[in-house]
Amino acid sequence: MFDSLSDRLSKTVRNWLGQGRLSEDNIQDSLREIRLALLEADVALPVVKIFIDNIKAKAIGVDVIKTLSPGQMLVKIVQDELTLLLGEKNDALDLAIKPPAVMLLAGLQGSGKTTSAAKLAKYLTERHEKKVLLVSCDVYRPAAIEQLATLAAEINVDIEASNASEQPLEIAARAKLRAQKEWYDVLIVDTAGRLHIDEAMMHEISALNAALNPIETLFVVDSMTGQDAATTAKAFNDALPLTGIILTKTDGDARGGAALSIRHITGKPIKFLGVGERVTALEPFHPDRLASRILGMGDIVSLVEEAQLHVDKVKADKLTKKMQKGKGFDLEDFRDQIAQMNKMGGIQSLMGKLPGMGAIPANVKDKVNDKSFVQIVAIINSMTPKERRDPDILKGSRKKRIANGSGTQVQDVNRLLKQFYDMQTMMKRMGKGGKGLMAMLGGMGGGMPPMPGR
């Protein structure tokens, strides 16, 4: 499938690895890659353009933190900006009015309004202990009213009966009256799916909105929507005073770029995510998670933040200098890097945050464990300083002594040495650009060097 943004960026930044500052010249290619990645994630084009301009303004002149590659720095800027644009975490529903709080759901056909209405009712009943009344004003689609009635029975929430021969406005007015009379806290009004260019239907929904005077008018939209999301969102936002967005079908594997378009165009908060077919599958919205997903990557930002926090900068610099002077990467450096990795929560937690790691089967992941690193450190600790600096001198009797000293077998020592030589080759190949731990992790993401494991 598509390359993740971080993979794409690493391709474009390879040429300017030595540069310590992001500039107009060196980010040009990267910006193109970001643009493509956003488009492939279905972010609408006008939004992409504005977004790229923002990134450009923010990135130029930024100093690259030594432990990061410029590409990672750029990814961080992009993700921060995305998170910012996607808005606040979980804007709560506004229930602070004289009951009933009316909530009106609107959207295109098949976006998930009826299912969301039931999920929302369940959520409000259970989490907020509200007395909820549901009503369907969908008199057009066959069996739409029955669908909501079935769901209402399933979640044990009251529903105002309606039928397809009535006018939506009549149904809504009757439901609101009942909600007032019978002291319901919340009235959730489901409506028929409609196209934003269907004037008669758009007129109907604004009339409904005017009559109900809802405290929440929620736009329900499929997270898999393509470029058209921008057009649709704009039309609904123009016709209705939207207060928020429900993003549905987010349990699929679409990147969900539509969320960014809709959020940007309407300026309204995304309040909930539909995460499955069951009536409980409704979650408050987390902008950071969605940002990662749009970019198609793991939680690289928190990885970057941890790197900033935990990596011993002095040691990393020392290694970088050493590499630049042309001196080899030795076993002592190897040990230091393992120690730094442990400071960052160990290999398993790091792998969870690396992009592309989701695709690795669990049994392979399990083979890479922190325990095997303990053994490596023990073996290295059993060597003399001279041996650590120059492992070539290790012959049979030395290996036997080291194995005994570390409580391992000669084979384990040999395996470690092989891994070490592989890594040394890799480090040499990286040459002057070697950036210590991060470069090593980058290499691991690409499938090399062989992981220690048993």
Next chain:
Amino acid sequence: MFSFLKKKSPEVVNSPTTDTCELEPIKPALEGNINLDEPVIAVKKSLLSRFRVNLTKTRHKFTDQVANLLLGKKVIDQALLDELETLLISADLGMEATQIIIKGLTQNIARKALTNPDALWDALRRALIDILTPCQKRLDLSHSKPAVFLMIGINGAGKTTTIGKLSHYLKAQGLNVMLAAGDTFRAAAVEQLQAWGARNQLPVIAQQTGADSASVLFDAVTAAKARHSDVLLADTAGRLHNKDHLMEELKKIKRVLGKAEPGAPHEICLVLDAGIGQNGLVQLEKFHQALGVTSLILTKLDGTAKGGIIFAIAEKFKLPIYFIGVGEHVDDLRPFNAIEFVDGLLPLMTL
């Protein structure tokens, strides 16, 4: 050179508006209440004009953009090509299909085969038509009796509505059609299909919600054989392609159908929402991998969504696209036609 472009484009801009005005008074009647006892009578307005109106309405914005792009341009330059690329992407064509098209155009420009924006426009049209032409095939259900037509897709793509419209279409062709309510999961999906059956006066084989979908469909095939139906249209529950257990359920349905009638299902049709973004391709890949999809139907083309993902799909899979859905009415299902589709996207602006 551009005189006709300049002359023609205002018409292109205006015509949808006029058509919309014509259509408006009819609309409420079309979308009126569904009364099971009185099937909605087909509106006499010509099908083709309905389709044209809906499709033109859909596309005029895109066309305007392209026309604006070409107007006032004397030479083809990189900026123009970049803009075209951008436009194709914004129609949901996706990077791969877009780049193939742009690359082809660029090569022709390099060979001096394209020298002005008019020629570029034509070449773009031709390229788009060429991609879709292999997909333009007529649905032929005469090989087997009953022909079992299995409808699959993600939630809310429009499977049940499409079955309703397709059953009307097939019945009008004199075929003996039966419906099977294989969506036993979603609340009131069975009732929704039954409503369509009643409206089109067709038998519907159904059990209650929660029943085993494969067993409902097995019974339906048996019933279709007993009643000598020509076609059995089998609905299934919407499912996301990344839910393994639901994909396994579909595989089981396919196996069970094969047991009920050798060779069944004869068609496995994926229903795609025209509004879908790049995930449409992933959907097809996953469903194809699990079941072997044999054809496509593209729904909801009456909005502003361009359905451009089918270009990417056609590039990769060359599956027949039998129909497109252009509205909620029972008549709003049209055989897919590559030239008509591209005409909606980029009308013939030169003579």
